[in-house]
Amino acid sequence: MHIQWLTPKKIPTTIDDFFVPELCQPEALLSMVLLAELLVLVLVLAEPMLPGFDWVRLALTSLFVQWNVLLSAALLCRLRPLLARLRAAVAGCLCCAIVVGLTLACTAVADYYQLGGPLPRNGEVNLYLRHALISMIMSALLLRYFYLQSQWRRQEQAELRARIESLQARIRPHFLFNSLNSIASLVTIDPYQAEQAVLDLSDLFRASLAKPGSLVSWKDELELGKRYLSIERYRLGERLQLQWEVADVPNDLPIPQLTLQPLLENALIHGIQPRIEGGLVRVEASYTDGVFQLCVSNPYDEPEEQPTSVRGTRLALGNIDARLAALFGPRASLSVERRDGRHYTCLRYPCARLTQEATAI
Numbered sequence: 001m002h003i004q005w006l007t008p009k010k011i012p013t014t015i016d017d018f019f020v021p022e023l024c025q026p027e028a029l030l031s032m033v034l035l036a037e038l039l040v041l042v043l044v045l046a047e048p049m050l051p052g053f054d055w056v057r058l059a060l061t062s063l064f065v066q067w068n069v070l071l072s073a074a075l076l077c078r079l080r081p082l083l084a085r086l087r088a089a090v091a092g093c094l095c096c097a098i099v100v101g102l103t104l105a106c107t108a109v110a111d112y113y114q115l116g117g118p119l120p121r122n123g124e125v126n127l128y129l130r131h132a133l134i135s136m137i138m139s140a141l142l143l144r145y146f147y148l149q150s151q152w153r154r155q156e157q158a159e160l161r162a163r164i165e166s167l168q169a170r171i172r173p174h175f176l177f178n179s180l181n182s183i184a185s186l187v188t189i190d191p192y193q194a195e196q197a198v199l200d201l202s203d204l205f206r207a208s209l210a211k212p213g214s215l216v217s218w219k220d221e222l223e224l225g226k227r228y229l230s231i232e233r234y235r236l237g238e239r240l241q242l243q244w245e246v247a248d249v250p251n252d253l254p255i256p257q258l259t260l261q262p263l264l265e266n267a268l269i270h271g272i273q274p275r276i277e278g279g280l281v282r283v284e285a286s287y288t289d290g291v292f293q294l295c296v297s298n299p300y301d302e303p304e305e306q307p308t309s310v311r312g313t314r315l316a317l318g319n320i321d322a323r324l325a326a327l328f329g330p331r332a333s334l335s336v337e338r339r340d341g342r343h344y345t346c347l348r349y350p351c352a353r354l355t356q357e358a359t360a361i
Contacts, residue, residue, distance in 0.1 A: 019150035060115065096140055218254075284296075299343075
């Protein structure tokens with residue numbers, strides 16, 4: 001099935017599944033430096049309190065610990081692609097061994113050059129053992145935290161995908177029923193066109209079910225919307241005029257499946273169907289500075305009473321809004337406004353990655 005990645009695995013299938021994060025990232029480095037400084041304070045405070053605080057001791061301990069932390073982070077970041085191929089338990093043990101080895105190496109260098117002052121020879125073994133145990137315990141605790149955070153993140157992603165798939169399952173019947181209603185209106189008027197529309201709907205619905213997951217490419221979503229409009233054109237004829245301004249959008253830009261079609265349906269119900277003369281539906285899309293924006297507009301006349309089918313369209317728009325928020329976070333938005341005699345339905349969301357990468361969200 002297309003959701004095989006949800007099945008628990010002992011061996012990560014990709015680097016992004018590895019529980020050890022990218023330690024070379026600025027946020028991760030800052031967190032590790034702060035945690036290391038807290039460890040330094042704990043080590044210094046654990047020693048007997050003397051009348052005068054030894055600031056030099058604090059500085060040397062801080063330098064030693066930060067040195068170990070940064071070296072360990074750099075080496076683990078470099079070896080992360082190799083460690084990601086191993087089982088979590090084996091990778092965790094190797095990470096601990098690497099940190100302990102680097103700590104002992106740094107201790108040997110500091111001892112050889114007497115960076116912390118001359119050490120008594122009878123206490124040398126105890127010093128190495130103490131540093132090794134501290135580094136092993138702290139690295140084990142930190143790796144355990146990384147592992148639990150990774151499991152929590154996977155569970156959160158699984159729940160998010162289940163929610164999105166539930167929303168996706170709701171919008172497909174809505175899309176099918178409204179298309180069938182459009183075809184039903186053709187049966188008595190033009191049976192031949194009704195038959196052609198049924199065949200088009202069959203191809204259209206097959207295409208909407210063919211793509212696994214919640215995100216598809218802009219090219220596929222655009223094709224799906226145009227095929228839907230071809231069905232509506234059987235019913236509306238020359239009353240339906242279209243204007244497309246979508247040339248600047250990359251074909252592989254990710255978009256939630258069945259997003260454009262409800263917007264087009266909304267435009268037809270609000271702007272074309274109630275008007276004897278019909279009108280122009282304009283589709284404008286742009287991708288600038290990592291933000292995708294899509295607007296569908298139609299002529300608007302204030303009706304005396306809204307038709308019942310509009311409520312279904314509003315449910316579809318609410319569905320789109322919920323899916324955008326789930327997939328792209330709080331910066332995603334769906335807005336509806338009326339100005340200059342037109343009805344605008346616009347959505348926007350940040351999208352710095354292309355479809356192949358975005359499907360891992």
